Amino acid sequence: MADLLPVDDPGDARLADYRDLRDVQLRKSLEVENGLFLAEGAKVVRRAVEAGFTPRSFLMAPRWVEDLSDVLDTTDAPCFVMDEKQVERVTGFHVHRGALASLRRTPLPSVPDVLKGARSVLVLEDLVDHTNVGAVFRSGAALGFDAVLLAPRCADPLYRRAIKVGMGAVFSTPWTRLDDWHGALPMLSGLGFTTIALTLADDATPLEQAVAGQDKVVLVLGSEGHGLSPRWEKSADRRAIIPMREGIDSLNVAAASAVASYITMRR
Incomplete structure (x- = not known):
């Protein structure tokens, strides 16, 4: 059982x-160097531990100790207990729940391990916003996607904000990073997947038509600003669009992923 350690400093x-969680660059350095990540909120903490991740420590207000007592019973990691105002001073913001x-x-x-048995996969190219990455994981998990692959420059799915927005979907969805960005989509095509790039390209067809009758599908989504790179757009097997009302050409990538995932899973 975790040791409960009251802390007042x-x-x-x-x-x-847990210090200075608002400083993204500092956190990236600290978390990579120390091989750690943070989970925020009782539900997300529980899901992380249940997924098999080993706790280094916990930090919580007294009223959450009882709620997470079954989780704390599974580990000997220290649990630092502080007043909520003091927790806010440590982290730099109000910790929800x-x-x-x-x-x-x-x-x-490895990529082969992540793709084992998968029929529906999301591939993300250069999404740099942690909130969007978390939202894509959440939509994919909710709508039945089997795996997520990320290009090397994508934001970290294990960053606190991504985990929180995704409600811990990163813990239940197999995922990894692609080493070979240049040849990634042809590689997936060679494994029997139909790669479908979401794009505004002139030859893009409605997504429902693009996925119809396809057994193994990869949906490819591009960055928040410029969308997919020309390389990935052209090397995909198909290019598809979500039909929209005249005058609106696109959705935020998080919203687009939810709509596209729903359409794809209905195939």
Whole structure:
């Protein structure tokens, strides 16, 4: 069982994992160097531990200790207990449903392992907003997608904000990063997937037509600003669009992923 350790000093060195969570660049460096990530909120903390990630420690307000007592019973990691105002001083913001956990990262699986048995896959190219990445994971998980692959420059799905927005979907959805960005889509086509790029290209067809009758489908979504790179747009097997009312040419990538996932899973 976790040791419950009352702490009243926001400067306590034992709280280093949780300090200054608003500073994205600082957090990226700290989390990569120390092989950790943070989960925020009682539900997300629970899902992370249940998914098999090993806790380094917990930080929570007293009223959340009982709610997470069954989770704390499974580990000997320390649980630092602080007043909610003090937790806010440590993290730099109000922690929604005042519980946090620092957990150890695990090595990413190989692409073949992630794709084993998969029929519906999301592939993300250069999404740099953690909120969008989390939302895409959540939509994919909710609508039955089997896996997610990320280009090297995509935002980290295990960043706190991505995990929170995705409600922990990153813990239940197999995912990894693509090493070979240049040849990624032809590689997936060679594995029997029909790769379908969401794009405004002139030859794009309505998505419902593009996915009709296809067994194994990869939906390819591009960055928030410029969409897909010309390389990925051209190397996809098909180019597709979500038909929209005249005058509106596109959706936010998170919204587009939800609509596209729904259409694809109805095939």
